[in-house]
Amino acid sequence: MTSAIFYGVAGLAFVAAVFLGGAAGTVALVERFGVAEGLALSGVAVALVGGVALAIQSILSRRTRYRARLAAQRRSEALAEVADDGLRRTREAIPATLPAVAALSFALTTMLLRQSKR
Numbered sequence: 136m137t138s139a140i141f142y143g144v145a146g147l148a149f150v151a152a153v154f155l156g157g158a159a160g161t162v163a164l165v166e167r168f169g170v171a172e173g174l175a176l177s178g179v180a181v182a183l184v185g186g187v188a189l190a191i192q193s194i195l196s197r198r199t200r201y202r203a204r205l206a207a208q209r210r211s212e213a214l215a216e217v218a219d220d221g222l223r224r225t226r227e228a229i230p231a232t233l234p235a236v237a238a239l240s241f242a243l244t245t246m247l248l249r250q251s252k253r
Contacts, residue, residue, distance in 0.1 A: 157181070 160180070165173030 157177070161173065161177040163173075164176045167173065168176065
């Protein structure tokens with residue numbers, strides 16, 4: 136809980152620093168180029184920062200979707216491989232167990248027939 140409070144305070148301080156820096160930059164541009172030009176340049180700078188942030192978010196989002204698709208494909212391939220391996224093992228095991236199953240079936244049938252004759 137305490138760390139969350141400190142992170143919140145640090146975040147607010149960072150946001151305030153960014154706003155104060157932006158305001159100082161705007162004042163400097165206004166003093167150098169005049170009110171209209173300084174504010175226009177400041178607006179362009181903010182728009183550029185926003186555009187860069189949007190482009191980075193788009194790239195990261197695309198990369199996240201690609202990684203999710205790749206992970207799903209790998210899971211699907213792994214499940215298919217496990218299923219194929221299980222099917223192969225089952226097909227290999229069935230002929231080996233047939234004599235045992237036949238002997239067990241014969242023994243049970245014989246036992247049931249003896250009980251029904253009594």
